[in-house]
Amino acid sequence: MKKMKSVLILVLFFTTLFSFAQQAPTQKIKISGKVIEKISKQPLEYATITFLNPNNPKPVAGGITNPKGEFDIEVIPGVYDINIEFISFKVNEIKQKNLQVNTSLGLISLEEDANQLNEVIIRSEKTTVEIKLDKKVYNVGNDLMVKGGTVSDVLDNIPSVAVDIEGNISLRGNDNVRVLIDGRPSNAINIAEALRLIPADAIEKVEVITNPSARYDAEGGGGLLNIILKKGKNRGLNGTFIGSAGYPENNGLSGTLNYKSDNFNLFTTQGYNKRNSPGNALTNTNYLNADNTINNIVNETRENDRFSKGYNGNFGIELFLNETTAWTNTFNYRKNNGDNRDNVFQNYFEADNTFDYTRNRINLENSDSENVEFATNFTKKFKKEGHKLTLDGSFSTSKDLEIAVITDRATNTAKVKFDNTLNNQSQSRNLLQMDYVLPIGEGGQFEAGYRGDFSELLTDYQVENDGLINKNFTNTLEYKEKVNAVYTQYGMKINKFSVLVGLRFEDSNININQLATNDFNTKKYNNFFPSAFFTYEISDKSSASVSYSRRIQRPRGRMLNPFSNLSSNINIFVGNPDLDPAFSDAIDFGYIKRWDKLTFNTSLYVNKTTDVFQFARRESGDFVNGIPITISSPINLATEYRAGFEFTLNYSPYKWWKLNGNFNFFRNETQGDFVYTDFNNKIITQNFDNIATSWFTRITSKVSLPYKIDWQTNATYNGAEKSAQGNRLGVFSANLAFSKDIMKDKGTLSFNISDVFNSRKRMMETNLPGFANSYGEMQWRVRQFSLSFTYRFNKPKNEKEKQPKKLQNDNEGDYQG
CATH class of the missing domain: 2.60.40.10 (Immunoglobulins)
Structure with a gap:
């Protein structure tokens, strides 16, 4: 009985314990x-x-x-x-x-799954803008605004980026921007023109990197823009073709083809365009006496018709040598021919606004450019995940030739004057790079690498006045640049905290030789460029960061060449061959927060730049029919302080409606004096101390309407900005686009209007006491209408493709949360 009682107690005990455990x-x-x-x-x-x-x-x-x-x-x-x-x-x-x-x-x-690739159409497309803590990634494929357009059109629709009417690029209001294509510096002589030649459809995405790490080239105090071209990722044969037409003339045909197997990937992009980009400008100037009373008045108007025919093509093959080794070779070729008719009218008035006479200058310019590049990339991955070695090489040549005939007539004389100009430029550029990445322990990574960038640019500029060489404007400028760089950086992640610290060393050897005057100038300098990034993951949905980097801006091309064009004989741009590089220290505080339908990204940034470039206007001492010639030239000023904040929003209130917004406010403070000796051998000091604030905002809305129609609108406003010698006025512009899917989603028709209100102009007020004050407007391209048709085969419209291969310069994000 006692045994039975003991058994029952044990059973009860284990039953209770089991029930408690449950x-x-x-x-x-x-x-x-x-x-x-x-x-x-x-x-x-x-x-x-x-x-x-x-x-x-x-x-x-x-x-x-x-x-x-x-x-x-x-x-x-x-x-x-x-x-x-x-x-x-x-x-x-x-x-x-x-x-x-x-x-x-x-x-x-x-x-x-090959069957799914060919049969499944997925309508849940990727957002147009991916906001990450260290950068913004802009996916071009879903932007209706750029259908049938160019790279410049793409960049002008990206948050934080602005492209002015002349094609100059700025990032958060700073025009000291480095443009990369597939992680390499653009090899074009005229980058703005080259970006107008590459079709928008050739681009997969654009990365906006406001504060790069030591792994990147130190060039570009305002940040980097990395344009990633399509190389194809789908298996089998697939492709896309786009035909477009527009008014003013904007006709183009482009296509991408890709064939991928287990052993190799063949890809090509081909594009041809024929465009007319009419523009206009005006400059109304009051020339002053010493007491600031009006001496005389010149109102100058300008009409431009720019015709161009361009071809852009590349061929490439990616060889999968084995599971861990890939070798990619790409051949790129660009050619462009253009005609530019620049018709300038100058109306001269007396001080009391009485009309005197009219002068007409017609500049007929023919241009021809050609660029050839071969690029190769070898990537070896080792057994440990993330352990790899990459070798890169890029070898290119570029040629630009511009020939102009300028006819000058005036109503107060029967004499007709003829000027001829020739601008012949040739450039070679060789780039070598090696990067090594080694993971260390849990969450650690070591990187090291070398980069050699070697370029030569020869500019032969000639001016003839009535058949005689004008030695004041004729010169051959030889620019040679050799930059050798090594870097190392280490990153680690401990729980929610990430850190990436690096150091880059660059040795620069630059020769600036004016062969016509036997003026030889050598600039040698070497510098360290540290960087540091710290990130804290507050939660799965939010992160905060602080980063620091040191950058450089080297003067090149037009900034250095003291001889320029003569389309206007009274307002002349003159380069400065004695310009020194500018150095920037940048600090950036970032925060990102994600909700189900909203992503919010904001940053506070501070930049200090020494020897900053500034454009100064001054009297030349020469006159044309009694009118003084004004020279605009870049100079080194002492220091510039730039501070600002920006935020970007991605909001999808409904599945059919997506909103992207970007706002940037910045404050510029310049400290420095411009001291020069004028034509009377008198020392002149211009105080360039100036504090200016400005802002920039853009909002983009995309709505999916019934019957597979998409409607996209964006509006941009660049706020006014004050400078030491005047003001830049605010500019508003808007774009509009519609698209409709046809042919069972294999085809898409798109219609867009660029600059709906024809308001995109640069407007400037300049005040030079005792000399002149002026108001100017410039519109590079008038309102444009475009219609395009896209056809896809074996490639669904919004297919969620796998992650593209990371670029050689795309590792810092591993530490940015």
């Missing part, structure tokens, strides 16, 4: 891993991981991967079937996995 909360475990694409080994963002009960196949837990392809999911200990899925890829199933403790599933490879 009722007590179970400690969850963490299951982690990384999802990659099988062939390229690149991470897959937004892959889905689902845990299912084997006995009752319903989802128990799950999650998605982050931009690095990683996941970290909490589950109750047990046995699970695990499904790993990604759009257009075969499902990877792990059956009957016993999970009792924190477990890493390691690398999980997914393979493309």
Whole structure:
């Protein structure tokens, strides 16, 4: 009886203990891993991981991967079937996995499903702008505004970026911007013209990097723009063709083709365009006496007709030598022919506004440019994830030839004057680069590399006046630049805190030789460029960062050449061959917050630039029919302080409506004096101390209407800005576009209007006491209408493609949260 009683007590005890254990909360475990694409080994963002009960196949837990392809999911200990899925890829199933403790599933490879690639159309397209803490990534494919357009049109629709009417690019109000194409500096002599030649459809995306790390070239105090061209990622043969027509004349045909197999990837982009970009300008000037009373008046108007025919093409092959080694070779060729008719009228008035006479200068210019480049990339990945070596080379030649005939007539004389100008430029550029990445421990990474950039530019500029060489405007400028750089940086991540510190050393050897005057100038300098980035992940939805970098801006091209064009004989731009480089120290505080329908990104930034470039206007001492000639030239001033803040919003209130907004406010303070000796051998001091504030905003709205019609609108406003010698007035502009899918989504018709209100003009007020005050407007291109047709084969319109291969310069984001 006692034994039976003891057994009953034991049974009751274990039953109670078991019941308590069932009722007590179970400690969850963490299951982690990384999802990659099988062939390229690149991470897959937004892959889905689902845990299912084997006995009752319903989802128990799950999650998605982050931009690095990683996941970290909490589950109750047990046995699970695990499904790993990604759009257009075969499902990877792990059956009957016993999970009792924190477990890493390691690398999980997914393979493309060829059937899905050819049959599935996915309407949930990627957002136009991806906001990350260290950069903004602009996906070009979904932007209706740029259909049938060029790279310049693309850049002008990007948050934080502005392209002025002459094609000059600024980032957050700072025009000291470095433009990269596929991670390499543009090899064109005239970057603004080259960007107008590359069709928008050739671009996959643009990365906006406001504060680059030591891994990047130190050039560009205002930041970097990295234009990534399409190379094709889908298996088999697929492609896209776009035909466009517009008014004023804007006709083009472009296409991308791609063929990918297990062993290689062939890709090409071809584009041809024929355009007319009519523009206009005016400059109304009151020339003053010493007491600031009006001496005489000149009102100058200008009409431009710019015709161009351009071809842009590339061919490339990516060889998958084995699972860890890839070798890519690309050949790029660009050619452009243009005619520019510049018709200038100058109306002369007496001080009391009595008309005197009219002068007409007609500048007929023919231009021809050609650029050839061969680029190669070798990437070797080692056994450890993230351990790799990349070797890059780029070799290019460029030629630009401009010939102009200027006819000068005046109503107060029968004499007709003829000027001829020739601007012949040739450039060679060779770039060599090596980068090595070594993961260390948990969350650590070491990087080191070398970069050699060697370029030569020869500019032969000649002016003839009535058949005689004008030695005051004729010169041959030889510019040679050799920059050798080494860098190293280390990054690590501990829990929610990330740090990336680096140091770059650049040795510069520059020769600026004016061969006509035997003036030889050599500038040698070497500098260290440190950088540091600190990031804290406040939560899964928000992060904060602070970063620092030191940058350089080297003067080049037109800034150095003391001889320029003569389209106006009274307002002349003259380069300064004695310009020194400007150095910038930049600090950036960033914060990003994500909600279900809204992403908010903001930053506060401070830049200090020494020896900053400034354009100064002065009297030359020469006169044309009694009118003084004004010279505008770049100079080095002492210091510029720039501070500002910006924020960017991505908001999708409904599935059919997406809004992107960007606002930037900045304050500029310049400190320095311009001292020069005038034509009377008198020392003149101009005080350039100036404080100016300005702002910039852009909002883009995209609405999906019934019947597969999309409607996109954007509006931009550049606020007024004060300078030491005048003011730049505010400018508003707007663009409008519609598109409709046809032919079972294989085709798309798009119609857009660029500069709807024909208001995109640069407006300037200049005040030079005792000399002149003026008001000027310039419109590079008038309002334009365009219609384009896009056809795709074996390539769904909004297919969620896998992550593209990272560029050689795209590793810092690993530490930016």
